[in-house]
Amino acid sequence: MEAEDRARKAVEWTVITNVMFLLATASATLIIGLTPLIWALWVAWAALCGVAVWSLVRFARFDRSP
Known part of the structure; x- marks a missing residue:
């Protein structure tokens, strides 16, 4: 139960x-205008x-320690 939490x-x-990073990316895109580079960084992030x-959820699913 604790692992699931x-x-x-x-x-x-x-x-x-991710939402905060997306907002920062959108702001930087409007201010700086480096659209392709910034959006590529966001996709990588x-x-x-x-x-x-995915790793954390998978780990929590199999972590049954007391």
């Missing part, structure tokens, strides 16, 4: 982080976070 919190914080969340 940790995984849920990790997913929530990852979503919050989102993919990295997705792999991290």
Whole structure:
């Protein structure tokens, strides 16, 4: 149960982080105008976070320690 709570919190914080990063990316795109580079960085960041969340959820699913 505790492992599932940790995984849920990790997913929530990852979503919050991605939303904040997306807002910062949109702001930087409007201000600086480096659209392709900034969006490529955001896609790479989102993919990295997705792999991290998948790993945490998978780990929590099999973590049955007392």
